[in-house]
Amino acid sequence: MEGVDHLAFERNKAQFDVNDMKIVWAGSRQEFELSDRISRLVASDPVFQKDNRTALDRKELFKNTLRKAAHAWKRVIELRLNEQEASKLRSFVDQPAFTDLHWGMFVPAIKGQGTDEQQAKWLPLANNMQIIGCYAQTELGHGSNVQGLETTATFDPKTDEFVIHSPTLTSSKWWPGGLGKISTHAIVYARLITDGQDHGVHGFIVQLRSLDDHLPLPGITVGDIGMKFGNAAYNSMDNGVLSFDHVRIPRNQMLMRVSQVTREGKFVHSGVPRQLIYGTMVYVRQAIVADASIALSRAVCIATRYSAVRRQFGSQKGGPETQVIDYKTQQARLFPLLASAYAFRFVSEWLKWLYTDVTQKLQANDFSTLPEAHACTAGLKSLTTSATADGIEECRKLCGGHGYLCSSGLPELFAVYVPACTYEGDNTVLLLQVARYLIKTISQLGSGNKPTGTTAYLARVEQLMQYQSDVKRAEDWLKPNVVIEAFEARAAGMSVAVAQNLSKFTDPEEGFQELSADLVEAAAAHCQLIVVSKFIEKLQQDIPGNGVKQQLEVLCGVYALFLLHNHLGDFLSTGCITQKQGSLANEQLRSLYSQVRPNAIALVDAFNYTDHLLGSVLGRYDGNVYPKLYEEAWKDPLNDSVVPDGFKEHVQPILRQQLRNARL
Amino acid sequence: MEGVDHLAFERNKAQFDVNDMKIVWAGSRQEFELSDRISRLVASDPVFQKDNRTALDRKELFKNTLRKAAHAWKRVIELRLNEQEASKLRSFVDQPAFTDLHWGMFVPAIKGQGTDEQQAKWLPLANNMQIIGCYAQTELGHGSNVQGLETTATFDPKTDEFVIHSPTLTSSKWWPGGLGKISTHAIVYARLITDGQDHGVHGFIVQLRSLDDHLPLPGITVGDIGMKFGNAAYNSMDNGVLSFDHVRIPRNQMLMRVSQVTREGKFVHSGVPRQLIYGTMVYVRQAIVADASIALSRAVCIATRYSAVRRQFGSQKGGPETQVIDYKTQQARLFPLLASAYAFRFVSEWLKWLYTDVTQKLQANDFSTLPEAHACTAGLKSLTTSATADGIEECRKLCGGHGYLCSSGLPELFAVYVPACTYEGDNTVLLLQVARYLIKTISQLGSGNKPTGTTAYLARVEQLMQYQSDVKRAEDWLKPNVVIEAFEARAAGMSVAVAQNLSKFTDPEEGFQELSADLVEAAAAHCQLIVVSKFIEKLQQDIPGNGVKQQLEVLCGVYALFLLHNHLGDFLSTGCITQKQGSLANEQLRSLYSQVRPNAIALVDAFNYTDHLLGSVLGRYDGNVYPKLYEEAWKDPLNDSVVPDGFKEHVQPILRQQLRNARL
Ligand SMILES: Cc1cc2nc3c(=O)[nH]c(=O)nc-3n(C[C@H](O)[C@H](O)[C@H](O)COP(=O)(O)OP(=O)(O)OC[C@H]3O[C@@H](n4cnc5c(N)ncnc54)[C@H](O)[C@@H]3O)c2cc1C
Numbered sequence A, B: 001m002e003g004v005d006h007l008a009f010e011r012n013k014a015q016f017d018v019n020d021m022k023i024v025w026a027g028s029r030q031e032f033e034l035s036d037r038i039s040r041l042v043a044s045d046p047v048f049q050k051d052n053r054t055a056l057d058r059k060e061l062f063k064n065t066l067r068k069a070a071h072a073w074k075r076v077i078e079l080r081l082n083e084q085e086a087s088k089l090r091s092f093v094d095q096p097a098f099t100d101l102h103w104g105m106f107v108p109a110i111k112g113q114g115t116d117e118q119q120a121k122w123l124p125l126a127n128n129m130q131i132i133g134c135y136a137q138t139e140l141g142h143g144s145n146v147q148g149l150e151t152t153a154t155f156d157p158k159t160d161e162f163v164i165h166s167p168t169l170t171s172s173k174w175w176p177g178g179l180g181k182i183s184t185h186a187i188v189y190a191r192l193i194t195d196g197q198d199h200g201v202h203g204f205i206v207q208l209r210s211l212d213d214h215l216p217l218p219g220i221t222v223g224d225i226g227m228k229f230g231n232a233a234y235n236s237m238d239n240g241v242l243s244f245d246h247v248r249i250p251r252n253q254m255l256m257r258v259s260q261v262t263r264e265g266k267f268v269h270s271g272v273p274r275q276l277i278y279g280t281m282v283y284v285r286q287a288i289v290a291d292a293s294i295a296l297s298r299a300v301c302i303a304t305r306y307s308a309v310r311r312q313f314g315s316q317k318g319g320p321e322t323q324v325i326d327y328k329t330q331q332a333r334l335f336p337l338l339a340s341a342y343a344f345r346f347v348s349e350w351l352k353w354l355y356t357d358v359t360q361k362l363q364a365n366d367f368s369t370l371p372e373a374h375a376c377t378a379g380l381k382s383l384t385t386s387a388t389a390d391g392i393e394e395c396r397k398l399c400g401g402h403g404y405l406c407s408s409g410l411p412e413l414f415a416v417y418v419p420a421c422t423y424e425g426d427n428t429v430l431l432l433q434v435a436r437y438l439i440k441t442i443s444q445l446g447s448g449n450k451p452t453g454t455t456a457y458l459a460r461v462e463q464l465m466q467y468q469s470d471v472k473r474a475e476d477w478l479k480p481n482v483v484i485e486a487f488e489a490r491a492a493g494m495s496v497a498v499a500q501n502l503s504k505f506t507d508p509e510e511g512f513q514e515l516s517a518d519l520v521e522a523a524a525a526h527c528q529l530i531v532v533s534k535f536i537e538k539l540q541q542d543i544p545g546n547g548v549k550q551q552l553e554v555l556c557g558v559y560a561l562f563l564l565h566n567h568l569g570d571f572l573s574t575g576c577i578t579q580k581q582g583s584l585a586n587e588q589l590r591s592l593y594s595q596v597r598p599n600a601i602a603l604v605d606a607f608n609y610t611d612h613l614l615g616s617v618l619g620r621y622d623g624n625v626y627p628k629l630y631e632e633a634w635k636d637p638l639n640d641s642v643v644p645d646g647f648k649e650h651v652q653p654i655l656r657q658q659l660r661n662a663r664l
């Protein structure tokens, strides 16, 4: 059967050019070629194979990860890959490793928060990996509340040093990836204390381990925090615990781009605006949104292909059974996720643009758009990661029993993905930040402060409150402006409603606490509007390729109308649509599903994922699922022997009724 | 710190008697005492400790499971435990094992489907565990569609035997628990063929392995299907693959209670009605609903206690920070799950009653209530398992980063629980069955067929379609009849709407397929109504205990109004409530959350779970979270050595810039 494409008949049904769609998905031909080249490079390298990793124990898995990380770095050097290529390569290796934090957090923190001098000293070392760093912010007792961190960095003017110390058990650093076993250095966040005064939390470069023998330096206690969710998944990472017993570092290891401590121990602000740091946050979060679209599309690719292979029920007169992808319930669960993957992809593209825009403005000392950009990225991080985590699990369920096997690839994808809902800002805490921004924007409407960017629609709040959709037939829901207006009216209506309720409280903060669940819902509605609008904006561009744009229009409709259906209560409550219009939307949604159906396989082929990256028997490109599932099974260590370890001691005595005498 | 109760101040706040609530939760004093006694027995037994299991590799884990299973059986014999006690003991051991299928599926199948003679032969062997059995239905190619199974059992009149055979790869049995490595016997479902004629799927008792050396018998290929989702979790179970190459069994090993094959090879029905088998299905599914309430309550117990321990933000003037349980967003996510746990508990109690009722009627040859009972248990299985799976993951997220650690207990609870959404009927397939039943009921309304039991409200469909709630103030939503009527009107409205749409199709089956997503939503609405009504019915009984009933009333309100808020679109679409009434419900819900708050810890204490069962550092009874988290971390195998395995080969060469020469 090798070489046969069991899904060829599906691929032939597609009504668009899948190669053109690949370019759209990748963002550009150049991006496509880069990803294509690097993903094949990784897939064909025996060191990067990952089929057995869910059966490895912690130590073996960790060693295997070190091996891959070293090999990746070796390839980067040998092939003289540039930064972008190297980062792609790491991501296609698809196994969390200490290098993620070194390149993703340690180096950027030095770039963002270090002075020119500090950068000149530390970046070459880090860029050559002569030192390996991690990002040690979270403590046992504090994560979301960064301002509550307890670790102290007390300036000792006598020796011109900071004394880094962990005053309590809860001040132990806890979670930083790469910290547990590997990092030689860390950016440690600690309360700066000079002359008895607390200046809040700042970053410090601290060496943790000897560069000779890798042993922890005096005063440093460091280790791994133990097993995490799932097979393999994040267990390849040495998330760590760290505490300090009066560890001394030179004064110039405080990251001093924004604030400084002088030789005399005076705390001073440099001229550089604090806001610069928020620019980095926008960057990190846009990367998380891009990752969401990748993780979700991987899951969707697996579930879609398998749904076309899997047949169950409905055989007529001995013919083949129905492909489960033909069941409308399967479509109604799967196709919105397919549409979401595309939606998140396009919104992440836009966020990348936003980051560039904000950075340019910051460089010109224009901070005006930063709060809006910040709220918007916080909200989109929250929306996309939550939807992706839930979506991966839904894809797993869509594969029935077989989705529960590690060989489906879905359990590990879920387990490795879910922490994205928590790290870089807990999703609920982030939505509360968005809500605060929305309420502030609304409260300032009267004062002539014109809302900008993604909140611009709030300038039309009066009209939007009166808005009533004029949809008469199901097809009316295909018109972009009809959709946008309904989403704007709903989001504005929800924000205004909660703002009005807030105004009933004498203490605004108490009101904010009391109504926070409603605030979160209003914030979510706002974020959904952003994703829908950016998808629609994308479609207003010129998109080349046979049938490509039409497919994207269908997906955009699916995304929007699925949200509308799922949150119908909001739309009806705010009065922007009627019950009848709601049910017309649902009717239109059903018809869009039928339009997606023949294109479904090609739409996931457009992600251009290798079988290596998918790591899923169910999601194989060739659809040759059953023989491969069967083959995989026999590789389990339990199948090494016919009679399992422990049988003689623990089962035979039962069968022979000799349990009383047995030593267990 | 040992012995200090960090949550005492929370326990003191409770406005009800927690000991009385324990009895209500358990179902009776006797049930409480039984669970209490057995859970302590298990918790105090060193063999049953489970703290290190997520770090074991597959083989070690499996061996550890065999040891526990044997020890459990030994204790059962030594202590002369009865069936109920033995089953409790197994469930408190809390590690899936081959014995689950032996006792839970193999023995009941013989009881339900075997003739008296067969029972007399096989049950004593099984009851003494002289043989160990599993339940082999699902195949690689067929799960949901049992009628599509491919394994054949062909009668050979020459030898008076059946020949069991696997004609294709996809006919391999796949998934049965206990099959892979341990079972000596299986109930195998296969297509019965006599004289060239196919009589559909029947059960057969087949010996798989030699009772001497445990090797597979000739013609039998059997093994484990490999790693499944999560750390430990179901990996302690040997779900297996099995194929037959013309394996012969005596004729009397077909389970012949309902249909028989005579010596001459004639296929005949015994007098026993087929429906008896559905009785078993009702039984199994009520047990699943009961398990849902247990799994969800475990997760809720962990998240609630930790939310009271965890403090984040809001410190005023150096005072302690806010307990995260005081944030309204946390309450709005957590308390509905707490209420759901209670709701599922009570509906499972009612299902137990229903099973007895149905059984008695079946014995009197009254099959009239069976279809309704069948639809209702199918629906409740689907509703409760889906809500529980999602609820466990929500509880994990509610614990922030620390919920991602295995030591929180939540990752494993999730991974071990989720297959309940798939086995014993895929949840979507089950809801479609409920929908079929609802549509049939509605279509027969005219013909004088009076709907009964949980569908009785459909008799009032005309009134319900006109129903408009008369809620005027938020408190009106506390009235049971107001809630019930709204839920009835919504469920009836949805069923009728989709029935009307169905009638537009000339081919009803085509209509059913086309509208199946709407049908599933109508079925879900019907099932939610059942849970809400059974909760309310429970409250109409006498419930002793100081403040107990009041607490349950609050939880019942939370459950119902949370559903209403989440499905507001349904309620508004069917016109049974107005926008204003919807927002009053939300207001009332908020106020109920405040009433739950002081009682939250006591409400989870009422589950009476031991720290052993919870297996969670975050959910410890004493709330002493941080020191124990810290302690747990150091037990990870990675912390066995300061410098990890693989460092010298794979990391040092990087640091020393000697990668080129390094052998990886
Ligand atoms: C896999 C993984 C990798 C990580 N890597 C790193 C790393 O490299 N470096 C590092 O420094 N950290 C790291 N972290 C830590 C991570 O950043 C934190 O876990 C995260 O910030 C969440 O904080 P928390 O755990 O304190 O959650 P908590 O704040 O304790 O959240 C618990 C609950 O309280 C709620 N809550 C908290 N505050 C509020 C509020 N004000 N209002 C309403 N609700 C509230 C939350 O919504 C949540 O439901 C990692 C974590 C994980 C899981």
Ligand SMILES: Cc1cc2nc3c(=O)[nH]c(=O)nc-3n(C[C@H](O)[C@H](O)[C@H](O)COP(=O)(O)OP(=O)(O)OC[C@H]3O[C@@H](n4cnc5c(N)ncnc54)[C@H](O)[C@@H]3O)c2cc1C
Pocket: A310, A312, A313, A324, A327, A329, A330, A397, A398, A399, A400, A401, A402, A404, B101, B135, B136, B137, B138, B141, B142, B143, B144, B145, B174, B175, B176, B177, B234, B239, B419, B422, B423, B424, B425, B426, B427, B428, B429, B432
């Ligand atoms: C942990 C675990 C333990 C198990 N233990 C046993 C055991 O001991 N013995 C045993 O015999 N089996 C066992 N099973 C198998 C289990 O019973 C099946 O997996 C289950 O019945 C689901 O069937 P499936 O896997 O074929 O799903 P599928 O039917 O293939 O489902 C795939 C998708 O198709 C959809 N679908 C299927 N049919 C329809 C339809 N008609 N209309 C609309 N949508 C449809 C489903 O909703 C799902 O989304 C076990 C499974 C697991 C995961």
